[in-house]
Amino acid sequence: MTANHRQPAVAATAVRKAYGDHVVLDGIDLDIPAGSVFALLGPNGSGKTTMVRLLSTLIRADAGDLRVAGHDVAREPDAVRAAIGVTGQFSAVDHLLTGAENLLLMADLNRLPRKERRRCVAELLERFELVDAAGKPASTYSGGMLRRLDLAMTLVGRPRVIFLDEPTTGLDPRSRRTMWEIIRGLVADEGVTILLTTQYLDEADQLADRIAVLYQGKLVATGTPEELKRQVGGGHITLRFADQRGYEHAAGVLEVVSRNDAAFTLQVAGQGDVRSLRALLDRLDRASLAVEELRVHTPDLDDVFFALTGNPVGTPLGKSVSSSVAEQEPAR
Structure with missing residues (x-):
């Protein structure tokens, strides 16, 4: 993949977020070039989802500066929302509607011209291999189909920056690889910037131009997959x-x-x-x-994560610290 390093698509400086005495993010700096895939890697509770929520204007930082697509997140939230798309761990699909109806609803919400709506929906159904299921209720879709539909709905607004928050959690290996190919295509064909959060080491290795490792709210390493592997040896x-x-x-x-x-x-x-x-x-x-x-x-991202966090190799990252629910809304 190639990346434009002249203009960062996402920038964060000294970002801090806490809920009461529980610090979720502590002094985070990010610089994500346009037209690249950047992965936030870490276990549940490390601050990944909180970072996405901050960048997508859903919550406010306690300190620090955030910019997305050249816009200040705190001062220009509407401009940020117009430039981004967000796909979370849990699908935003309306299960009572068909796949085509879900896409048409998003086209209406994005105020696409009437003539363009049908064309946009048809193109997305084709691109995400959902044509045969277009007229079926989303409640009948498999997990992989729901994720593809959810991402297709995100693309209706033609975002320049897409936040994918653990997009393949719970998917079978074939569906995961299908999502990987779609993500690669978005960057290669349309030049979008993708911020991917994941707890899957192989996913970050396969997709990311650069990786930031979050652990207990702190950024413990940043670099390309190869740079991180060289650092730890092993x-x-x-x-x-x-x-x-x-x-x-x-x-x-x-x-x-x-x-x-x-x-x-x-x-x-x-x-x-x-x-x-x-x-x-x-x-x-x-x-x-x-x-x-x-x-x-040869050193892999398992070795990197073990060296940086002490998490035993082979232990699922999601088991190592508190859950993502606690990350977002800790008990008070």
């Missing part, structure tokens, strides 16, 4: 041997990070680049060691 190579003799011999000649005696596997440090792999293989060859299996683990 690459290693796993070697499995066919028998104990070869395993013990290798353990004596290699610089071992960890070992599993039952499985005859050793872990040695290494980033998986060609040079280090060749050096390791040469060393094994000189020692006459036959390796049954070799696996390379």
Whole structure:
């Protein structure tokens, strides 16, 4: 993806938001270039949804400055609303209406000219693969179809900036990947800017030009996926041997990070680049060691998140801290 770095589509400076004594966001700075995908990554309760609510004028910040599409969020809320689209975790679709009727309703609310309404609805139904279901009540739609319809409704107003708040939560793998393709297409074909919040590490890795990691209301890291991975390191190579003799011999000649005696596997440090792999293989060859299996683990966003927050790799991010409901409306 390419991004225009001259004019930020979204900018936040020293943003703070608290509910009573509970600080949800503490000094957040963001700079999101136009025509890019920016991911806010973090567990439930980290402040992601609160940030979206602030930027979309639904709530006000206690301190700091927010600008969207060149407009001050506090002073020009109407201009901000005209420039954005928002799709949340929970669909805004009217389940009693058909897919086409939902889109027509949005066209009416956006005051599209009468001749343009039908054309706009037909194009969106085609684009989001909802033509066959256009005349059916939304209550009959699958979760993936509802998310596609919800996003299609957001596009009726032709927003320049779209906030997607955990858009694939609860979707099956196929529906998630369909949403990913749609998101990529919005940026590539229309040049919109997308602020994506997610607790899925692979989603941020697949979609985002840049990522900001939020944890307990603070911004703990910002960068491209590759930059974040390089920062934390953590690459290693796993070697499995066919028998104990070869395993013990290798353990004596290699610089071992960890070992599993039952499985005859050793872990040695290494980033998986060609040079280090060749050096390791040469060393094994000189020692006459036959390796049954070799696996390379390069740093991923799991490693990044673990290093920055202490959240155990493999633990769902949504389980690590308080729920998003508590993030928005903490008990008083």
